[in-house]
Amino acid sequence: MLTPNRTARLVLWIAVACTSQGGWLTASTWAQGEPCTGPPPSTVRVDALSKPPEFDLEKTISDLTQLSHAAAQGGGDRKGPALGFYQAKIGVKSSIKAVGHDISTGGVCLVLRTITINFGLQERKILLAQETQGNRCVRDFVTAHEQRHVAVDDAVLRLYLVQLQAALSLELSGGLAVQAKTPSDARQLLMKTLDARLQQAMEEFSARRDNAQQAAHAEEEADALEKACGPDVTNQIIKAK
Numbered sequence: 419m420l421t422p423n424r425t426a427r428l429v430l431w432i433a434v435a436c437t438s439q440g441g442w443l444t445a446s447t448w449a450q451g452e453p454c455t456g457p458p459p460s461t462v463r464v465d466a467l468s469k470p471p472e473f474d475l476e477k478t479i480s481d482l483t484q485l486s487h488a489a490a491q492g493g494g495d496r497k498g499p500a501l502g503f504y505q506a507k508i509g510v511k512s513s514i515k516a517v518g519h520d521i522s523t524g525g526v527c528l529v530l531r532t533i534t535i536n537f538g539l540q541e542r543k544i545l546l547a548q549e550t551q552g553n554r555c556v557r558d559f560v561t562a563h564e565q566r567h568v569a570v571d572d573a574v575l576r577l578y579l580v581q582l583q584a585a586l587s588l589e590l591s592g593g594l595a596v597q598a599k600t601p602s603d604a605r606q607l608l609m610k611t612l613d614a615r616l617q618q619a620m621e622e623f624s625a626r627r628d629n630a631q632q633a634a635h636a637e638e639e640a641d642a643l644e645k646a647c648g649p650d651v652t653n654q655i656i657k658a659k
């Protein structure tokens with residue numbers, strides 16, 4: 419039996435780490451079919467990326483109110499002065515291994531073998547207004563409220579990761595292989611394909627946490643602070659500045 423040179427197997431092991439923020443590619447091509455196919459990846463793993471929040475005590479009520487109103491542009495309804503603010507940056511890092519070979523009709527075929535993903539909240543901040551620092555009751559109240567937002571994010575993330583792991587395992591159960599002219603084109607195409615899928619996951623997670631965070635705001639009526647720390651306390655803090 420003759421084995422033409424061009425079908426000789428060329429094996430490429432590639433480890434790629436990519437951080438997925440901004441500058442996303444939108445198009446994706448699942449270039450599957452003969453002669454470029456492969457078995458499902460042996461590992462599809464999704465781990466939580468969940469940075470604990472850092473505290474920022476530098477901002478004023480006026481700064482936080484601006485931030486809060488800007489954040490509300492995307493929906494929600496934040497009124498009045500903001501004494502605290504919670505910020506989170508969603509991020510994903512993935513690392514893959516793939517194996518490639520030349521194909522008889524020309525070009526190369528690259529098959530995904532393992533994928534490990536760190537997905538979630540890569541940076542978090544609780545901003546407490548300077549003005550709250552002099553009043554322990556207010557400071558504790560605002561901190562507790564912002565910590566509730568942190569807990570909501572963690573809960574949404576835990577649930578989402580279980581679903582993401584299941585969805586990816588299912589989607590990759592038929593294998594993921596891409597075909598391109600050169601090994602480097604194939605690598606790029608494979609990463610682009612995976613990046614597009616992870617981008618979609620980030621958008622989905624972002625929408626879920628927005629909804630959950632809106633609900634967490636609603637639980638905390640503005641007058642709960644006055645109830646806890648005394649009537650007119652917000653105005654007193656603002657004036658005492």
Ligand SMILES: [Zn+2]
Pocket residue numbers: 563567634635638
């Ligand atoms: Zn809130």
